[in-house]
Amino acid sequence: MIEEKKILRRKLKEIRNSIPEELRKDYSAKILLNLDKIDEYKAAEYVLLFANAGSEVYTDNIFLSCIQNGKSVYYPKVVGEDMVFVKLSDLDELVPAYRGIREPIAVLTELDILSDAVIICPGLGFTKSGERIGYGGGFYDRFISKNPGLYRIGLCFEAQICDHIPTVENDFRMNTVVTEANVY
8 A cells, every 4th residue: 555655646746746836826716715615614713724835735825814814823843753733923934844844933832722723734635535645744644643623624736636545544534625626
């Protein structure tokens, strides 16, 4: 299964990288509109968000929308083999860190309240039923295993939707997957 996941990751990354930047920006704006259709997201007081890297869905617009709507937004910071989520009030508080991904500059206000929270997860691919294939580091699966009550939303482009993703017991499904074209 490890080799199967490796091949799938490479294929999905190629697919995502083949989407022109202007189209990714347009799709990301549509993803925000679709995100706003999810009741759990609209009701959430706390949003655990990721800073996009490479050809991922642009998430800065989601941050700005959350702030405008009075939500508290938290970003992951890698600490050893785990992630902690740190509250941000401005995108300037993100700097390149682990693998060049933007992270909070420092751990100032770590998230300790997980009620009324949703987590928005990156991924190389998702199925319509919420299976996810990430980058292979296991950070999100470890975090979610410690916080299984979080409502989980996967973000990707429609081209990254798969019919099947090989999973193991500790791979967590998303409650909802959002693309520019659909909410699954």
